[in-house]
Amino acid sequence: MFEEFEIDPLVLEAIYEMGYENPTPIQKHAIPAILQKKDLIALAETGSGKTAACAIPICHLVDTASTKIQALIVVPTRELALQYAVETQKIGKRKKVSAFALYGGEDMDLQRAKLKSGVHVLVATPGRLIDFIYSRAIDLNHVETLILDEADQMFGMGFYDDLEFIIQCLVHEHRTLLFSATMPKEIRKIAQAHMQEPEEISLISKKPSPKQLSHQFIYCPNPQTRREELLALLKEVKPTQCLIFANSRREVEALYRALKAQLSNVDFLHGGLEQKIRSVIMGKFQRKKIRYLVATDIASRGLDFSHVTHVINFHFPFEAETYLHRAGRTGRSGKTGTCITLVIRRDLPKIHALGKTLQKEPEWLRPPPSSPSQPPQKNKCRGKRGEGES
Numbered sequence: 001m002f003e004e005f006e007i008d009p010l011v012l013e014a015i016y017e018m019g020y021e022n023p024t025p026i027q028k029h030a031i032p033a034i035l036q037k038k039d040l041i042a043l044a045e046t047g048s049g050k051t052a053a054c055a056i057p058i059c060h061l062v063d064t065a066s067t068k069i070q071a072l073i074v075v076p077t078r079e080l081a082l083q084y085a086v087e088t089q090k091i092g093k094r095k096k097v098s099a100f101a102l103y104g105g106e107d108m109d110l111q112r113a114k115l116k117s118g119v120h121v122l123v124a125t126p127g128r129l130i131d132f133i134y135s136r137a138i139d140l141n142h143v144e145t146l147i148l149d150e151a152d153q154m155f156g157m158g159f160y161d162d163l164e165f166i167i168q169c170l171v172h173e174h175r176t177l178l179f180s181a182t183m184p185k186e187i188r189k190i191a192q193a194h195m196q197e198p199e200e201i202s203l204i205s206k207k208p209s210p211k212q213l214s215h216q217f218i219y220c221p222n223p224q225t226r227r228e229e230l231l232a233l234l235k236e237v238k239p240t241q242c243l244i245f246a247n248s249r250r251e252v253e254a255l256y257r258a259l260k261a262q263l264s265n266v267d268f269l270h271g272g273l274e275q276k277i278r279s280v281i282m283g284k285f286q287r288k289k290i291r292y293l294v295a296t297d298i299a300s301r302g303l304d305f306s307h308v309t310h311v312i313n314f315h316f317p318f319e320a321e322t323y324l325h326r327a328g329r330t331g332r333s334g335k336t337g338t339c340i341t342l343v344i345r346r347d348l349p350k351i352h353a354l355g356k357t358l359q360k361e362p363e364w365l366r367p368p369p370s371s372p373s374q375p376p377q378k379n380k381c382r383g384k385r386g387e388g389e390s
């Protein structure tokens with residue numbers, strides 16, 4: 001029950017309206033700490049409810065009599081900024097808390113006007129935020145809480161210096177909250193330099209991914225016929241909603257065309273699309289208007305697609321960690337999910353390594369001809385090239 005926290009009844013009402021009945025474990029631990037205005041490092045897996053863990057106490061603390069920015073949340077991507085702002089807006093709806101997502105690719109004049117009209121909770125990507133700081137178009141003097149969300153991802157994307165700069169810009173007294181799924185050394189560094197005896201909450205379990213998730217693999221003897229294999233698989237599995245990952249923009253588009261010829265409600269997403277279009281596609285996918293979304297890894301981190309029943313790796317990801325992030329798009333919030341990976345010969349050693357990470361034997365829908373522990377011979381006939389960009 002959310003009543004266990006002493007929060008504004010208007011915020012409580014909004015939470016129940018959203019259909020949240022009980023706090024998730026990270027919310028149970030983080031909400032009281034944030035209400036006590038402590039610095040905090042909170043580590044929890046994706047899908048554990050970190051957004052509301054932060055947005056609930058923040059909405060409670062916002063003084064709506066003021067029109068100043070009181071909480072600043074820095075997130076790695078535009079999509080996450082939007083998602084975070086929407087969730088905060090919902091939680092703060094009854095209390096009339098205004099949340100806004102500030103990110104690149106949108107008109108700066110419109111963003112400036114929105115900020116002028118009064119924003120309490122600002123969710124921003126580092127680049128655009130810094131543009132606004134430089135052009136003195138933003139007043140951060142009343143920020144009481146700085147939140148770094150998906151901190152590990154931001155460091156992974158090379159935002160360390162940007163974050164340092166943003167932190168330096170907040171010269172007045174404030175507290176800092178850091179949310180992450182893992183604990184890279186940069187987090188320690190930031191904590192030591194800028195946080196005051198932060199409380200640490202770690203709910204990361206030893207198991208690398210949720211147990212409601214099943215991991216299946218299908219061996220494709222001929223890399224050239226993978227698209228046909230995928231189509232056959234989709235027709236057999238009939239996923240309710242499915243996210244299909246490929247390693248290149250070109251393959252994403254090619255796959256999209258191949259699927260669209262035979263299935264309905266297909267769309268695609270990659271970093272080469274205009275921001276507006278990306279937002280529209282994400283929205284449609286979240287509202288289940290799209291059944292099959294073909295995407296690059298732009299869709300693999302942090303985003304909440306709670307309805308996704310299947311994640312399919314058309315290409316095996318370059319790194320095991322990416323596999324976990326992709327797979328983590330399904331089986332969220334207690335639901336079950338399936339991750340199916342198309343495997344070609346040269347992927348076999350990686351599958352073996354992944355099995356160790358997942359701490360289970362790979363479950364083969366169609367096994368490779370020889371033992372997966374055997375290293376494959378040098379492969380002359382490789383699949384399509386150009387699997388490099390994202």
Ligand code: ADP
Pocket residue numbers: 019020021022023024027044045046047048049050051052302303304306332333
């Ligand atoms: P994280 O940031 O940890 O990856 P999110 O904040 O995106 O997780 O939340 C994951 C999903 O869980 C979202 O769909 C969100 O609406 C849902 N959720 C969050 N808190 C609760 C709750 N207390 N009860 C039910 N669903 C919740």
Ligand code: MG
Pocket residue numbers: 050051149150302
């Ligand atoms: Mg999150």
